[in-house]
Amino acid sequence: GENVEQHPSTLSVQEGDSAVIKCTYSDSASNYFPWYKQELGKGPQLIIDIRSNVGEKKDQRIAVTLNKTAKHFSLHITETQPEDSAVYFCAASPSNSGYALNFGKGTSLLVTP
């Protein structure tokens, strides 16, 4: 089955700096790679996703890059703000619906003022 590795497990940055979280996956059948932000006591919220026919996607301060050959994808957050502090999960799936998502172990991001 799919195995998603996520690094680092914790990340502390100063407000305004950039944060990068990296994930690797094992199953070449995976074609959909979402990123979720989870705040304490809440369900995951989709922040950005990418499909395998795209190498990069950007939405304001957030970007995701995908290297399908190397089987890794990364989340980039620029100009970080204290409200970006949360746990971030990457995931992989063969499709954007119908199949269970395989999650990484999460990265706890702390943005200090």
Place this chain on the structure above:
Amino acid sequence: GAVVSQHPSWVICKSGTSVKIECRSLDFQATTMFWYRQFPKQSLMLMATSNEGSKATYEQGVEKDKFLINHASLTLSTLTVTSAHPEDSSFYICSATGTGIGYTFGSGTRLTVV
């Protein structure tokens, strides 16, 4: 956008009793629903996948007789934790997908068994 409503948001029950958690898709037909369990500071672990009108498919190590999943309609799935014990205390999260609708998560249910 697609919305999934999960209730209750938290519940405390006595050991040995059963607890039902509901997951509703409010504005789309959820052909597939997923149930996850999340322990503190850990990732989401898939418990089972259910397709409307079919029996749920459970992940290895998840007791199907303990975690009863019903997905009788395209807008509602329920997870019943039977004969709950303290080790079942966890954060339970549902997710739903439908035709043209990607993964939408509920807000989670904090279960505490005392």
